[in-house]
Amino acid sequence: xNQVEQSPQSLIILEGKNCTLQCNYTVSPFSxxxxxxxxxxxxxxxxxxxxxxxxxxxxxRYTATLDADxxxxxxxxxxxxxxxxxxxICVVSPISNFGNEKLTFGTGTRLTIIP
Amino acid sequence: xxxxxxxxxxxxxxxxxxxxLQCAQDMNHEYMSWYRQDPGMxxxxxxxxxxxxxxxxxxxxxxxxxxxxTTEDFPLRLLSAAPSQxxxxxxxxxxxxxxxxxxxxxxxxxxxx
Numbered sequence: 001x002n003q004v005e006q007s008p009q010s011l012i013i014l015e016g017k018n019c020t021l022q023c024n025y026t027v028s029p030f031s032x033x034x035x036x037x038x039x040x041x042x043x044x045x046x047x048x049x050x051x052x053x054x055x056x057x058x059x060x061r062y063t064a065t066l067d068a069d070x071x072x073x074x075x076x077x078x079x080x081x082x083x084x085x086x087x088x089i090c091v092v093s094p095i096s097n098f099g100n101e102k103l104t105f106g107t108g109t110r111l112t113i114i115p
Numbered sequence: 116x117x118x119x120x121x122x123x124x125x126x127x128x129x130x131x132x133x134x135x136l137q138c139a140q141d142m143n144h145e146y147m148s149w150y151r152q153d154p155g156m157x158x159x160x161x162x163x164x165x166x167x168x169x170x171x172x173x174x175x176x177x178x179x180x181x182x183x184x185t186t187e188d189f190p191l192r193l194l195s196a197a198p199s200q201x202x203x204x205x206x207x208x209x210x211x212x213x214x215x216x217x218x219x220x221x222x223x224x225x226x227x228x
Contacts, residue, residue: 004157034216043119043205043219044158089157105157 004106023090119220138206147189
């Protein structure tokens, strides 16, 4: 069964510090890997999408990396802000045919930034 | 653009009642889907649609019906609510399927007593 595992489950850091969230997956072959940010009580918002051939992608202070050989991805947040407090969800999309939806969602890492 | 909108925001049902969760998008997206989010679990796909008139089942379709008569709207119907359907429901849309950013609605929190 395709799986996406994220670590840590939760993380607390001081405002201004950097942090890295991890995502390990077993989906193979895969088409793309996505990172979403979900604020409490809101829907997920896309941060990055990487295809299997990309190693890194940035969106402001968020940088995602991908190692397709080891099936690992990380999301690095630089100079954290209070607004970064949220859950971060890793999603892997397999190669699929038209009409076949098989996205696999991780359970997320809950990040709390404290002043 | 309003993006993806969902109504209601919160609903309480009694076991056996039926209801419809509304979802609409104004981005002319072909692809729409419904997910449920439960504590300790990743989002799970209920039903999806690749265009008006075309729907298909996802991972957890039992107890839910959908239809897609227009590009904009994708309602989710609970036929006979059960406590196991207590969850937060998200509607999402994207321009197409492969490799496209999905835009999620704000969610509907459903409590079935």
